[in-house]
Amino acid sequence: MNILLIKQTSLGDVLHATGHIRRVREYYPDAHLTLLTSVGAADLFHYNPHIDELISFDRYWIKYQWFRHPIVCLRHGLETMAKVRQRNYDLAIDLQGRWKTVLFLWGARAKRRVVKGRWWFATRFHQPELHALRELDGVLEVAGLPRADSQMEIHLSAKEVEFVNDQLARAGITNKRLVVLSPLSRWPTKDWALQRYRALCDALPADCAVVVTGTEDERSMMSTHLTGLATPQVVNLAGQLSLLQLAELMRRAAVVICGDSFPMHVAVACSVPVVALFAPTDERRVGPLSSESIVIRPEQGCDRCYRRRHCSNQCMARIDVSKVVAVVKQVLG
Template identity: 35%
Template sequence: MYHNILIIKMSAIGDVIHALPVAHALKQTWPDCRITWVVERAAYDLLTNNPDIDEIILFDKPQFKSLAGLIKHAPALARLLKSRRFDLALDLQGLGKSAAITWLSGAPKRLGYCNMRELSHWVSSPVCGAHKDGHVVERYLDVVRALGCSVDEVVFPIHITLEEQGQAEIVARQAGLDISQRYVVLAPGTNWPTKCWPTAYFAELADMLYDASVIPVIIGGPGDRRLADEIVAGAAIPPVDLTGRITLKQLAHIIKRASAFVGGDTGPMHLAVAVGTPVVALFGPTDPRRNGPYYGSNIVLQSNRNCLLCWKRTCEKICLAPIEPDKVLAAVHKVARRK
């Protein structure tokens, strides 16, 4: 049995969501263990009020970007980590920065998952289990299976407080959305240009949803403002726009109450899966067998280009353009009926 366990999974939002079942599996196996999670600011909210996580350590990445920052902040981080006397550290990031944190923790047993990079496998032992070529959620769970944890059920523990629910509904009403109405969440933003579905298609889909008496709701971070503006400008009736207006946990509540979710390989898509909302996922350069919606009543629509699964971040082609709005609308109606 392990008593003090450190999980290092700092970013991105979707990756942190994928790792949540690890904490749940550990707690199910060893209910009295103490779990500490190191995370960056962008995904911090996902871990708050989580019954499976006892402590969250914020890794403020900008503080460590320069040599002066490292000299100033690394000793305090090391003291904090070592004071917890971890007996197990799980590096689920598999990069140089996570390897450094794993090493500083002083944990005598250190594990990672298959395909660790940037020499992180020198610090933690990679676990290549039965799912090493499968979905990333299963790859992470193979690490705790190697410790003797039985994963009877894959659970994504995200706890949305009543206050967070209320705040989300206030912001939604201010934007023109009553969440008791039928609505579909549209997520145009992604971290790779090749993962983006054309904004003109989102605008066309929004009009089709209005015609079907369903309210389209755009979500995204501040960096998605341009995409949202293009959709609003291109639609005959402007969709409800929540871009940059809500926190992650408020977003989780909005998505949870939706009839369906439409988006690419991005954090909010995985958040929709975690809270149980049916997803229509749009894929091109990345592999849905690894990164797609993990479970639930979901549909994956893939581009039909011959360069599918190229894993390129940029390209002269609009990768997802072959996926037409009417196909997405039909998929939305299909998954919404399942909810």
């Protein structure tokens, strides 16, 4: 049996589907599973034992280069479609349901097609009011799979363990409780001010060490705002970690503090406590579901506007430092 699974877009969205990919493997243990995902998310499946074949599509490159290099972009899309069509599938499931993924579902040589959304040519499931993970459960149900555990997962190797061991040893924090901060996201409206993270760090217990994560572009900004903290041990690993190294670091954390971003989902997948700060997005749809997670959002006046660049109510600014400190200390015990 041949099965095609499609999941692209953001890293967090792709990570959401890892438990559902495992469920497909468990239900069809002898099937050949092909996954079509985005180039940026492919590393998440480097050690994944459930995938037989990985096809990657650089959707973000096409998004930003289409008008400058339309011929090259078109060629990449056609080459990816050709890879998808090399195999005949008994079942194809699009766990994303956006037009850029549905094109490949439509083009696949598949006997049955199942999609998240309202696309007319496939068996569909569309209940956007559900949490994203529960909506994916519904997609698998209409595909004929029974409900089961869909906890997210990341598979790592000894290389990631060795790398993180080395980084922590160099910083001299092997015997400290790790507090991991991932302050920034792709949406400015999701970000709690770095000055507030600084105040939070100053209030942490003395036996804690802070590790900051982010992208290479964010590294200097992190250093500027977190220099000279009362907490003596702060390690800035922004831009220094691969996706899988980030996951290994998260596994060591006593608590992860972040907004609605990929690191939040990684921490949940690693089953570590998360204090997640929410405002413009809806935690009922995309928030952490684990029992170790605590969501903090403005107590009133926030309508979950989903604006990416500018929030007229400045909702994240109305999350008080003292409240976050109290919750973090509660988690740390």
